[in-house]
Amino acid sequence: MGTLTSLVIVVIGCLSFCAKYCSSVPQGPLVPCFYIFGDSLVDNGNNNRILSLARANYMPYGIDFPQGATGRFNNGRTVVDVLAQLLGFPKFVPPYSRTRRSALLRGVNFASGAAGIRDETGNNLGDHISMNQQVMNYARAVQEMQRVFRRNDSALGDYLSKCLFYVGMGSNDYLNNYFMPTMYRTSSNYTPKTYAKALLHDYSQQLMDLYQLGARKVVVTAIGQVGCIPYQLARYNPGSNGSRCNEKINDAIVLFNSGLLKLVDRFNNGELPGSKFVYVNSYQSSQDLVANATSYGFEVVDKGCCGVGRNNGQITCLPLQRPCEERQKYTFWDAFHPTEAANIILANISFVSKSKYDVYPINIKQLAML
């Protein structure tokens, strides 16, 4: 009798412990797999072995990352690293350059620094894996996964339909193409309006290719306020540590972003049956981040934490250069990329915000749980 009573007490004790804590304990990831496409904002090491100036596998990059300088272009986690954690993944998504076979099933990161929607974008920095090549690499990964699934395509399709796809492209098509007229002809061949249209034409094809290859839950991100990064502030405000953004670049990007939002509506309204696309308004959130800097604990929004010259933005963070001490007070890590602290806030907004202005038509958590 005594043992039974104490057993009951133990069971009740466990249940109430569980009621209190279980809901906050992650139950495993919300999606079985996470595939990532993009540029240096989300690259996690794919450029390490290629001939490019767009590399970050040297200190002080990764100074706040447990494994150090992995090739991520900031001091710590990228936006997709934070998203992987919010989704409940026990590990970060590995780079495609180091992932094969059944490991592909959990998710892979195809992103490459300097990459763009257009193949030639980023050539000024050397080699890179353009969006077209990233889609081809994903097609190769699908072939490998077909083998794991013993060529049962309907089972593989079913599996991939539950995965989350994240695509963040386009910044370099402006930064390292259209607004670099000494290297590229696009600004003489296109107006900002026709350029945005040409980019979106190519991009919609790439996104449809991903759909053909099984993608159903897809996040696409707007281009951020590239006209306000330290690199542009330094170029646009010669002679001072200025904070005036280059609105010509921002205006061109707004054209692209509004077209991308319309594309998401078209895909969701019947063009790609069975899919759900989500638009993350990184342009708006990067603006809010600066506008609300102090409420988030930031003190410096117009200078890189590590870099050289005006706004620490004329030359990007050099090998073994000493970065700023209080990195959580800076929104920018270097001339181009946000700090981990900024990435944590940006990822969280896209994950949980109820505002359609931040993330549309649903947030990433809702997309994952569909």
Ligand SMILES: *[C@@H]1O[C@H](CO)[C@@H](O)[C@H](O)[C@H]1NC(C)=O
């Ligand atoms: C493919 O997988 C599905 C679901 O796992 C299963 O029901 C079906 O029998 C499989 N088809 C073949 C040909 O093995």
Ligand SMILES: *[C@@H]1O[C@H](CO)[C@@H](O)[C@H](O)[C@H]1NC(C)=O
């Ligand atoms: C800009 O600021 C940096 C450090 O904050 C300083 O070293 C530099 O002299 C300043 N440049 C100009 C032109 O004011």
Ligand SMILES: *[C@@H]1O[C@H](CO)[C@@H](O)[C@H](O)[C@H]1NC(C)=O
């Ligand atoms: C940030 O600023 C915007 C206006 O720019 C405002 O609408 C929003 O509520 C602010 N958010 C926070 C978290 O302070």
Ligand SMILES: *[C@@H]1O[C@H](CO)[C@@H](O)[C@H](O)[C@H]1NC(C)=O
């Ligand atoms: C994430 O965003 C929500 C809603 O804006 C906010 O309540 C929460 O504190 C944020 N969490 C973090 C870690 O920033």
